[in-house]
Amino acid sequence: MRDEAREVRGFWEGLGLPGLVDVHTHFMPERVLRKVWDYFDGLGELTGGIEWPIAYRADEDERLALIRGFGVRAFTAMLYPHKAGMAEWLNSWAVGFARRTPDCLHTSTLFPEPGVEDYVREAVEAGTRVFKAHVQVGAYDPADELLDPAWGLLAEAGIPVVIHCGSGPSPGKHTGPGPAAAVLRRHPRLRFVFAHMGMPEYEDFLGLAERYDEVRLDTTMAFTDFSERLAPFPPALLPRLADLGDRVLLGTDFPNIPYPYVHQLRALERLGLGDDWLRAVCFGNGARLFGLR
């Protein structure tokens, strides 16, 4: 693992960067994370037999040491409820995690349920830096009217929302670009960050980023050998991806990935979009969005 840290550092040092900003990493209560790992252990069925062995199945301290060893200057604690009545509890855990982990961008989550506006406001007042929404796991419509005041509040506060709403690795009842587009029609300044580049509906989600200036995409798992087998990124979209260079953010899904961290970086490099694009994606865009020095 030490060698991997050297490889990751070599990547960003070679670009002349001070490190990486990774907007999509998972830290959550231990019990919940174990359940997530169980889900990936059993994912073979959903993906037609593709195995998903978690590369960094380790204790929290060890996972933090790993990501710091990679030189990730700022990362997130993407956590998400699969049912009502869970988001507030996750958010209170995240407050404590952010307090004891100064390099983690304080992360919160939400669910369409009575009271959501109140706890979203509380999280904003507590200084949360980013939200996570998981439409596939939560099986809800992001355009649900219960969420409308929360989206309004987050748009006004300018807080990015990393939202998994593409139909990968398996479609959900409300995944796909339609529901997210409906939210953006009502809240055009909302800072949605489409996780996984919107995989596999890349083109539609790129289109939303082109239409709305505050919309961004994270690279999580996109372009890797693993995802290219499941949902290849269409080469015809590369010029549009190049043009959106100021709106693409490094995300990795650490630690829940079935390959080494450095592979995500190599996968971005081999797109051939150039060093300026890589510098923006791996550090500059995230640093600007979160006001990091």
Ligand SMILES: [Zn+2]
């Ligand atoms: Zn994720």
